[in-house]
């Protein structure tokens with residue numbers, strides 16, 4: 439299986455190449471037959487050629503590649519993020535990756551909270567406009583659009599997945615007191631889908647008080663489902679509860695085709711780009727999610743073990759409390775992996 443690799447901008451170009459040797463090692467060891475091809479989609483190409491997502495890219499990805507591993511998009515030279523929208527939203531919409539799965543494990547807990555964000559509509563639907571006066575925006579409108587079909591297919595997948603994973607509680611995050619039309623649609627579909635899963639206890643919370651409760655005590659939450667905007671914001675709180683943006687990963691999935699894109703939650707971090715201290719943990723965790731999704735759970739387990747071990751070492755990057763760099767951290771991950779895999783071979787052969 440071929441994997442399309444898009445490092446993108448800023449630290450994306452540092453953390454993605456750092457993770458590929460670990461993936462290759464695991465692919466060789468477990469005979470997964472994965473190969474990786476890197477694409478230069480991002481700010482440089484946009485500025486040089488005006489090309490974001492090249493024409494034909496979606497068909498090529500769907501027919502020739504099993505998944506996409508992405509770094510980050512965002513460049514101070516393109517303040518409106520036009521290239522990022524073209525590439526990232528182009529991939530999400532073009533491949534219909536309507537479920538964004540962003541698990542987070544709060545520090546001190548051994549249990550991942552499964553956060554699902556709707557990935558295609560809501561305030562990101564691209565409906566709106568600006569009325570200018572004297573060359574300045576005088577009226578600006580972004581419409582929140584949700585179709586019943588979109589909410590239904592999203593919640594159906596999330597509740598089924600939560601139920602299959604043995605989780606008992608799911609919380610819908612909304613703001614139907616102030617944003618009533620889409621809010622009530624979400625509540626109604628949520629209740630209807632809950633009826634299909636008698637083993638799941640559902641609750642719903644206004645996004646503001648939900649954020650307050652999550653920060654104070656995340657332990658009551660097992661599964662969270664949210665619209666595009668609320669899911670985006672809540673997932674950064676999840677990353678903070680884990681210990682930082684350098685740790686959190688996400689998968690964008692089309693359940694019908696099984697196609698998926700894996701990426702860290704963080705952006706291109708221009709403030710630290712080029713300094714060699716970007717944390718590749720989130721990208722490596724995205725790679726572990728990819729291995730799980732492709733059915734290679736036995737390869738994802740040692741990768742997660744190696745990451746946890748390296749994160750506790752002094753080779754960890756400064757955001758994890760270490761004194762290391764991207765290179766020292768990945769060096770430690772590779773050393774842990776090699777030891778783990780050779781111990782495993784010794785056990786299985788001897």
Ligand SMILES: NC(=O)c1ccc[n+]([C@@H]2O[C@H](COP(=O)([O-])OP(=O)(O)OC[C@H]3O[C@@H](n4cnc5c(N)ncnc54)[C@H](O)[C@@H]3O)[C@@H](O)[C@H]2O)c1
Pocket residue numbers: 449453509510511512513514519526683684685701702703704705706707708709710715716717718720757
């Ligand atoms: N999915 C994406 O590609 C994505 C997501 C978020 C932001 N962005 C874009 O990225 C650019 C920068 O955005 P931002 O600064 O708001 O968010 P950011 O996530 O890039 O950075 C926020 C803070 O977290 C730190 N940080 C992030 N990732 C880190 C890592 N791996 N290791 C260590 N520290 C890390 C940064 O140094 C910064 O201080 C913008 O252009 C934004 O639009 C892209």
